[in-house]
Amino acid sequence: MENTIAVKVDDLTVAYNYKPVLWDIDLEIPEGVLMAIVGPNGAGKSTLIKAILGILKPIAGSVSIYGKPYEKQRQLVAYVPQKGSVDWDFPTTALDVVMMGTYGSLGWIKRPGQKEKKAALEALEKVGMLAFKGRQISQLSGGQQQRIFLARALVQNASIYFMDEPFQGVDASTEIAIINILKALRKAGKTVIVVHHDLQTVPEYFDWVTFLNVKKIATGPVKDIFNDDNLTKTYGINYKVSIQE
Amino acid sequence: MSSAQIEIQLIASLVAVACAIPGTFLVLRKMAMISDAISHSILPGIVIGFFITHDLNSPLLILLAAFTGIITVVLVEYIQKTGLVKEDTAIGLVFPALFSIGVIMIAKNANDVHLDVDAVLLGELAFAPFDRLIIGGTDVGPKSLWIIGMILLITISLLIAFFKELKVSTFDKGLAASLGFSPAIIHYGLMSVSSVTTVGAFDAVGAILVVALMIAPAATAYLLTTDLKKMLALSIGFGIFSAVFGYWVAHWLDASIAGSITTVLGLVFLLVYLFAPSKGVIAVMYREKQQRKEVSLLTFLLHLKNHDEISERHVKHLNEHINWQKVRSRSVLDLALKNNMIDIENQIVSLTKKGDEFTSKAIDYIITNRDAQIEDMKDDFFLFRG
Numbered sequence: 001m002e003n004t005i006a007v008k009v010d011d012l013t014v015a016y017n018y019k020p021v022l023w024d025i026d027l028e029i030p031e032g033v034l035m036a037i038v039g040p041n042g043a044g045k046s047t048l049i050k051a052i053l054g055i056l057k058p059i060a061g062s063v064s065i066y067g068k069p070y071e072k073q074r075q076l077v078a079y080v081p082q083k084g085s086v087d088w089d090f091p092t093t094a095l096d097v098v099m100m101g102t103y104g105s106l107g108w109i110k111r112p113g114q115k116e117k118k119a120a121l122e123a124l125e126k127v128g129m130l131a132f133k134g135r136q137i138s139q140l141s142g143g144q145q146q147r148i149f150l151a152r153a154l155v156q157n158a159s160i161y162f163m164d165e166p167f168q169g170v171d172a173s174t175e176i177a178i179i180n181i182l183k184a185l186r187k188a189g190k191t192v193i194v195v196h197h198d199l200q201t202v203p204e205y206f207d208w209v210t211f212l213n214v215k216k217i218a219t220g221p222v223k224d225i226f227n228d229d230n231l232t233k234t235y236g237i238n239y240k241v242s243i244q245e
Numbered sequence: 246m247s248s249a250q251i252e253i254q255l256i257a258s259l260v261a262v263a264c265a266i267p268g269t270f271l272v273l274r275k276m277a278m279i280s281d282a283i284s285h286s287i288l289p290g291i292v293i294g295f296f297i298t299h300d301l302n303s304p305l306l307i308l309l310a311a312f313t314g315i316i317t318v319v320l321v322e323y324i325q326k327t328g329l330v331k332e333d334t335a336i337g338l339v340f341p342a343l344f345s346i347g348v349i350m351i352a353k354n355a356n357d358v359h360l361d362v363d364a365v366l367l368g369e370l371a372f373a374p375f376d377r378l379i380i381g382g383t384d385v386g387p388k389s390l391w392i393i394g395m396i397l398l399i400t401i402s403l404l405i406a407f408f409k410e411l412k413v414s415t416f417d418k419g420l421a422a423s424l425g426f427s428p429a430i431i432h433y434g435l436m437s438v439s440s441v442t443t444v445g446a447f448d449a450v451g452a453i454l455v456v457a458l459m460i461a462p463a464a465t466a467y468l469l470t471t472d473l474k475k476m477l478a479l480s481i482g483f484g485i486f487s488a489v490f491g492y493w494v495a496h497w498l499d500a501s502i503a504g505s506i507t508t509v510l511g512l513v514f515l516l517v518y519l520f521a522p523s524k525g526v527i528a529v530m531y532r533e534k535q536q537r538k539e540v541s542l543l544t545f546l547l548h549l550k551n552h553d554e555i556s557e558r559h560v561k562h563l564n565e566h567i568n569w570q571k572v573r574s575r576s577v578l579d580l581a582l583k584n585n586m587i588d589i590e591n592q593i594v595s596l597t598k599k600g601d602e603f604t605s606k607a608i609d610y611i612i613t614n615r616d617a618q619i620e621d622m623k624d625d626f627f628l629f630r631g
């Protein structure tokens with residue numbers, strides 16, 4: 001397989017109020033991988049994703065999606081933010097939140113119609129949330145909210161998916177449901193990048209991994225680089241995980 | 246009704262609608278305070294505009310003053326970004342400063358300026374019909390009506406055009422940015438509309454009422470609906486109702502119109518706050534009481550399920566076995582009987598088949614917290630509605 005690079009990050013430095021939280025990141029993510037980004041709290045994982053997606057402006061460096069700047073490639077990218085980043089008391093329904101995923105392809109001013117609604121309903125079906133389509137979003141459980149976010153990304157029908165902690169606060173069965181959807185995406189040739197905290201499940205869920213803590217520690221295939229050495233470098237403490245072969 | 250009365254109510258209603266639309270988004274963005282800041286800090290803009298134009302209704306004055314509103318927002322954000330103080334503190338620093346600059350400018354030029362602070366803050370709706378717009382010799386109506394009408398027209402057009410952008414950037418700024426809808430553009434757009442509305446309305450109704458009309462109807466509507474479009478419609482409705490009803494209250498009591506409208510806005514909010522069907526104080530209290538009763542019911546059913554001994558199931562002894570201080574055992578027994586969950590024979594209580602199934606299912610739910618299986622129970626029991 002000739003490796004196409006889906007996402008390329010060059011010398012990226014991102015700061016909040018002139019205090020850099022990501023230093024000089026170089027990263028190449030090959031097309032078709034299911035990649036975990038791991039690192040301690042405050043390592044800059046969310047910041048990295050936001051900078052790639054143009055939500056934050058880096059103070060140095062550049063990002064390209066299939067060789068072009070993000071602004072030209074928006075349609076190829078879908079994003080699932082960290083769950084706590086939105087106001088779940090906002091007056092809207094599950095279906096409406098999923099519809100928001102279609103706004104990007106509509107562009108400014110144009111409004112969603114039947115086609116967009118149908119796509120949103122299909123996405124809800126895929127994540128097993130069709131029955132909840134009319135439910136106000138604050139009346140969903142944490143795992144259900146996460147599924148709604150996932151459906152919203154699916155409806156974007158992108159090539160590259162960025163997900164910030166999609167497993168946060170979900171039970172075992174939802175976690176399995178979500179990972180199966182992610183694996184199906186990879187099978188369909190999509191690139192999926194996931195911020196992940198549960199190190200135990202990295203080898204089982206992912207085939208690619210990036211260690212991040214302010215700087216990039218390592219990136220590559222899980223089977224080659226997911227080891228105690230990199231974990232210790234990333235988390236600072238002497239880290240031991242047992243990886244089953 | 247005289248034509249002046251109709252005109253006053255019309256102006257007040259249009260202002261209410263023009264305020265309710267940006268107000269709804271300000272409330273959802275938790276930015277209610279910023280409208281207060283804008284309403285005060287436009288004063289220097291108005292004074293400067295007045296020096297230049299000598300006309301409180303000139304569009305140039307409105308734009309200049311609205312620009313001061315934007316400066317307020319920018320300054321607040323700048324101070325906040327330093328990370329030294331929180332947003333509310335930043336607001337508290339900026340607007341008194343700008344406001345006092347305006348006050349000083351008025352005081353210094355008191356002789357040439359026909360303008361006073363009271364007029365800016367409180368306005369005088371009763372006088373609005375006297376300032377007429379004359380085009381080519383014909384009287385086409387009060388000036389304020391035209392000004393606020395124009396602003397409302399622009400606001401409504403912007404709302405219709407950018408409804409989806411406003412919605413997505415209010416709900417999820419990150420998603421909006423990643424989709425290419427710059428949250429900054431939308432944010433400053435909303436701030437501009439709020440500023441222009443505030444300035445356009447101050448001459449007629451005063452800056453204080455503008456704030457009340459922006460925040461109170463939206464806050465009231467928020468308690469009543471879980472649909473953004475309905476929330477907008479309800480805020481507009483509450484705004485118009487308060488404007489018209491407030492006018493008549495002022496008429497009957499011979500009081501200030503702006504003051505009466507503000508009072509009505511407050512009362513409407515209070516009523517809804519108390520009586521709103523699901524978020525209201527009384528509904529919440531009722532729900533909690535029901536929940537308490539249902540927990541007792543479940544405890545009681547579980548007790549029956551776990552104990553076969555007759556002595557444990559005698560109506561008279563239930564109180565001793567289950568610790569029921571909070572809820573009268575009678576009401577729990579009634580609830581269980583009404584739902585066919587228990588039989589009582591010779592004072593001995595036993596579970597029916599339905600009661601047995603209900604108990605198992607409920608316990609299973611409480612342990613696993615698996616929502617899907619109890620969808621059907623949510624209609625009848627508050628306990629499972631989360």
Ligand SMILES: Nc1ncnc2c1ncn2[C@@H]1O[C@H](COP(=O)(O)OP(=O)(O)OP(=O)(O)O)[C@@H](O)[C@H]1O
Nearest residue numbers: 016017021039040041042043044045046047048082
């Ligand atoms: N809006 C902000 N303003 C200032 N500092 C911020 C902001 N957002 C994040 N930071 C800081 O930047 C650093 C990286 O934050 P980021 O959210 O990217 O971490 P993360 O790796 O996603 O952590 P977590 O695992 O807790 O989600 C942290 O030190 C955080 O305090």
Ligand SMILES: [Mg+2]
Nearest residue numbers: 045046082164
């Ligand atoms: Mg994060």
